């Protein structure tokens with residue numbers, strides 16, 4: 033079943049179009065990876081799914097309902113959560129408070145969800161009362177992902193979750209993403225560690241200049257000579 | 267020594283009043299990213315609302331004060347809805363200019379309604395208490411105690427309630443707050459309510475400490491900004507510390523400078539901070 | 554009113570518009586070209602007025618004076634002192650966001666006011682300085698007024714000409730670029746701080762000139778003669794109403810807003826006369842007028858932010874770098 037779908041998106045930040053007809057799809061249970069050169073519009077495409085970009089034409093649907101111009105708090109309410117590439121924690125809030133903010137729209141008792149995040153990322157439990165701004169990059173990324181998990185989303189959007197992390201943390205984050213996926217959360221992520229990401233992906237997209245260039249299963253993209261040469265560093 | 271301690275008392279009283287204004291300025295900056303120039307006149311308005319309660323409606327003091335806090339908060343929210351919220355998308359600079367206009371409008375409105383003269387809440391002089399040669403007015407105790415109480419309430423709110431935390435979150439990172447599902451418009455309104463209540467309290471306390479006058483709040487604006495900058499803009503706790511420093515410095519300056527130059531002391535401290543450490547002593551935001 | 558009365562009123566009106574026009578043009582360099590928030594216009598105005606009053610005014614035992622310098626020297630010194638003050642403020646705030654400039658300038662305005670009021674040896678304190686000579690003191694009544702008006706218009710034209718020249722220059726183009734995207738200009742290797750400082754100082758010098766022209770016009774300055782907040786505010790409303798960034802807009806704004814200000818006074822009187830205005834409001838007429846000007850500003854900000862004559866940056870021209 034298709035959960036999240038973007039069809040022929042055009043738009044940008046008010047100036048010229050950054051997106052030139054991107055189409056994306058995330059089915060239930062999938063891990064979908066977007067790769068592409070710097071400035072291709074990968075982050076912009078993510079934001080467009082989330083209502084943070086002016087979409088001039090095209091539409092975004094979630095479970096066949098249009099969400100193209102909904103505000104982020106509405107989209108969050110439907111079960112799509114997003115971890116931006118940068119500035120993705122509240123630095124002066126504690127780890128626990130960051131998670132609480134992720135659950136802001138929940139009016140029920142979400143302590144079990146917090147425990148689940150702590151199980152997924154044990155270091156956070158220790159540092160629960162520490163300000164997120166004082167954590168290491170890897171731990172901050174854990175907070176960011178944990179925050180987005182607080183609503184128990186159906187689809188999780190991750191923009192370069194391993195950027196700037198040490199190899200040890202990169203492996204760990206990818207492992208956790210797989211674990212999250214195993215609990216039934218569909219994942220759409222942008223990744224610079226393209227080979228690694230595609231090797232875990234059900235499907236992948238190669239984005240260039242705001243449009244789809246290639247679209248295939250993860251293994252097929254990895255096996256594609258052209259893609260490998262041009263976008264995966266040979 | 268006694269003289270010095272007496273001045274310290276004045277400084278703490280003044281600092282408490284400044285702190286209530288500076289917290290509001292700091293919160294507003296954290297959430298809306300602009301320096302609110304009408305804050306002094308919002309204080310004045312609060313003071314005059316209380317006067318209307320005391321003198322106009324002959325309410326008991328505390329009832330009048332409570333009413334004034336509520337009414338001022340309401341006005342603050344009203345101004346935000348009518349003006350600031352509409353200009354918010356344009357740019358913070360336009361908001362600042364708009365707030366200068368609001369400052370003048372509030373001040374002239376106050377003058378039209380209550381006249382340009384000095385007013386007081388209660389005539390008659392209350393006897394000061396004396397402790398070991400120190401004179402302390404009952405009103406001074408009330409001011410410091412009231413300010414401390416309000417700050418404690420604010421602290422509890424910011425640290426322990428859902429919306430309090432959301433306010434801090436939005437001050438940290440407004441975009442992330444929005445995409446976490448926080449209703450940012452509600453947070454903005456809440457910010458104005460808190461800022462309005464604190465401003466009114468500051469105005470009332472200032473009126474109790476001295477007299478009411480249509481430009482009483484405007485005159486306090488510079489120390490209020492200085493305190494907010496000193497403590498690190500966007501940091502309400504820093505603003506309190508900054509306010510005490512500014513209040514004490516202003517009062518102590520009277521030992522060496524003519525009293526007329528008190529506001530210049532606030533300015534001088536602000537300049538020193540701006541040059542030396544623009545993020546304030548506690549490392550807040552740079553405007 | 555008799556015809557001659559009307560005429561002399563008209564001369565007075567245009568003279569005030571001219572003084573304001575110089576101030577608004579100065580502010581336009583700061584805000585219009587570069588986006589700088591100077592909320593202390595009155596400080597530079599007052600410094601200019603007092604400078605020329607002291608250096609050209611009569612001798613006195615009570616305060617500094619008696620230098621007897623000529624009118625033009627007074628104006629130049631007024632610009633120099635205002636410029637030095639601006640340099641001081643600018644050096645402190647130039648590398649900070651504009652909110653700090655706004656706060657620092659109200660601070661300066663406050664301190665200038667305190668100094669004028671309290672340093673009697675320099676300024677004669679609250680009594681102010683009177684008998685400031687005008688350049689045409691020899692002439693009588695209305696002739697003097699007209700001669701001075703012509704002088705004012707010459708200065709307005711001169712300042713306008715300079716501002717227009719600057720507006721089309723690469724210098725102002727850099728200022729506008731800084732306003733739009735400071736980082737890009739810095740990346741292009743320009744000294745952003747220097748450009749900002751230059752704009753701030755130049756604009757403030759024109760404000761000082763405006764103050765000096767005013768001082769010679771009315772012949773008297775005192776701390777109470779102008780409410781600093783109001784003086785600053787009205788100049789801002791003029792610029793925003795006329796059109797920030799547009800020099801002709803600045804002139805138009807000065808004319809229109811001063812006309813509105815003047816008319817509002819007559820209207821309030823008229824309304825009070827026919828009993829349409831509550832007594833209390835009539836006695837607080839000046840507060841009511843300020844309120845209305847504030848309201849006007851908010852309406853402009855909400856509905857026509859670009860002003861009557863919107864900014865039209867000159868087409869990229871003749872220059873290659």
Ligand SMILES: Nc1ncnc2c1ncn2[C@@H]1O[C@H](COP(=O)(O)OP(=O)(O)OP(=O)(O)O)[C@@H](O)[C@H]1O
Pocket residue numbers: 045050068069070071072073074075076077117
């Ligand atoms: N907030 C913004 N406002 C205006 N333009 C933007 C903004 N964010 C990005 N852009 C522009 O949009 C284009 C695409 O940027 P985007 O961040 O989507 O690329 P990306 O594929 O995510 O690159 P990267 O791999 O570096 O993260 C770039 O040219 C960028 O300059």
Ligand SMILES: [Mg+2]
Pocket residue numbers: 074075076117191
């Ligand atoms: Mg990106």
